[in-house]
Amino acid sequence: MNREDTETRSLSKAPPLPGPLLHQMEERENARRRNSGIVETVAPQIIHTILLPRGTEFMLHRLTMKRTQDCGIIFLALLLAGSAAGADSKREVPSKIDLPPKIVSFIKGKEAHARELERKLELNMDKDCWTFLRLAGAGDWRAASRTFDRLEKRSGRMSGETEPEIWNAGWQPMSEVKMILDAFCPTSGSPEFATAVGEGIVRSIPRGSIYFGGTDVGRGLPTAFSKAHADADPFFTLTQNQFADGTYLKYLAATYGKKVYVPSEEDSQKCFTEYLTDAQKRLDHDRKFHNEPRQLKPGEDVRIIDNKVQVSGQVAVMAINGLLAKIIFDKNPGKDFYVEESFPLDWMYPHLTPHGLIFRLNRETLPTLSPEVVAKDREFWTKQTGK
Numbered sequence: 085m086n087r088e089d090t091e092t093r094s095l096s097k098a099p100p101l102p103g104p105l106l107h108q109m110e111e112r113e114n115a116r117r118r119n120s121g122i123v124e125t126v127a128p129q130i131i132h133t134i135l136l137p138r139g140t141e142f143m144l145h146r147l148t149m150k151r152t153q154d155c156g157i158i159f160l161a162l163l164l165a166g167s168a169a170g171a172d173s174k175r176e177v178p179s180k181i182d183l184p185p186k187i188v189s190f191i192k193g194k195e196a197h198a199r200e201l202e203r204k205l206e207l208n209m210d211k212d213c214w215t216f217l218r219l220a221g222a223g224d225w226r227a228a229s230r231t232f233d234r235l236e237k238r239s240g241r242m243s244g245e246t247e248p249e250i251w252n253a254g255w256q257p258m259s260e261v262k263m264i265l266d267a268f269c270p271t272s273g274s275p276e277f278a279t280a281v282g283e284g285i286v287r288s289i290p291r292g293s294i295y296f297g298g299t300d301v302g303r304g305l306p307t308a309f310s311k312a313h314a315d316a317d318p319f320f321t322l323t324q325n326q327f328a329d330g331t332y333l334k335y336l337a338a339t340y341g342k343k344v345y346v347p348s349e350e351d352s353q354k355c356f357t358e359y360l361t362d363a364q365k366r367l368d369h370d371r372k373f374h375n376e377p378r379q380l381k382p383g384e385d386v387r388i389i390d391n392k393v394q395v396s397g398q399v400a401v402m403a404i405n406g407l408l409a410k411i412i413f414d415k416n417p418g419k420d421f422y423v424e425e426s427f428p429l430d431w432m433y434p435h436l437t438p439h440g441l442i443f444r445l446n447r448e449t450l451p452t453l454s455p456e457v458v459a460k461d462r463e464f465w466t467k468q469t470g471k
């Protein structure tokens with residue numbers, strides 16, 4: 085991931101990271117990918133970059149990771165959807181689209197979800213939030229996208245000075261609708277690929293499980309193709325990329341808090357403090373022992389200013405997200421877990437096995453991947469790439 089394209093924010097011993105920072109990084113990166121056609125995946129020991137023509141849509145899945153020195157490093161599968169570069173410029177793009185009935189029903193359900201959050205949390209959401217959802221449900225993707233963009237600018241998420249009538253727990257249902265609108269709009273390529281991925285992930289996850297969806301595709305499509313996302317039917321869908329955002333934790337608590345353990349504000353603060361303490365120790369090590377391997381990670385900016393440790397950047401955000409994801413994993417021992425990766429979370433690697441389009445997050449650590457698991461995974465992807 086190109087760190088130069090990511091906004092950074094100084095963090096000190098203060099409340100947990102604001103949601104605007106997390107979403108700003110995510111949206112900037114999504115925009116960079118759409119405009120440049122560059123996909124980059126990072127895993128232990130390897131960085132693999134794939135160049136795609138501008139205008140070509142893609143979905144990327146990272147299948148396996150390095151388990152031991154004798155295990156294969158990585159396996160990549162790329163599903164390409166849409167036409168070749170420049171094809172969209174040769175035809176007129178309609179402003180409205182006929183969304184599949186499942187997606188129309190999903191958007192209506194998300195509007196009901198947002199209204200329930202407004203009532204339960206006393207949010208007093210801005211009237212344009214409902215305008216966006218109405219336009220999205222009508223298939224007017226262009227007008228809905230413009231409305232969403234205006235709300236996003238007004239929310240203050242890009243500046244950090246948020247507007248509470250927009251930037252609150254009710255933003256999440258709108259964000260989930262926007263993910264699906266982007267997946268089915270005329271410029272995204274072929275909707276059948278989005279449908280195949282959404283339905284494929286939903287079919288593969290056992291009822292009652294907890295699923296971490298990292299990317300917009302990995303979170304948004306299973307959310308839409310679940311029978312009832314807000315009711316965790318058939319499973320709980322969360323994103324590991326936003327746990328450090330207090331408004332997202334409020335959204336999860338209001339939606340799932342009576343059924344599964346969701347980190348509290350106290351948990352969030354403890355993880356924040358734990359990360360700062362650990363980062364300072366690693367900084368001290370690197371300052372004292374120049375001849376030893378550095379303990380700070382690439383892109384991890386840690387400084388001591390006025391006798392206080394301060395960290396900034398994407399690595400810090402995801403480290404805190406990772407600690408909170410571990411709390412959810414540990415506090416829900418009776419649940420099966422599955423994950424679609426975006427940014428790697430180191431603690432997960434020894435627990436992961438391939439599971440179709442995604443990974444299973446096993447309760448116990450695994451020393452290696454068995455030949456049977458590798459063979460099954462290879463068979464799955466051979467069938468996918470042969471279609």
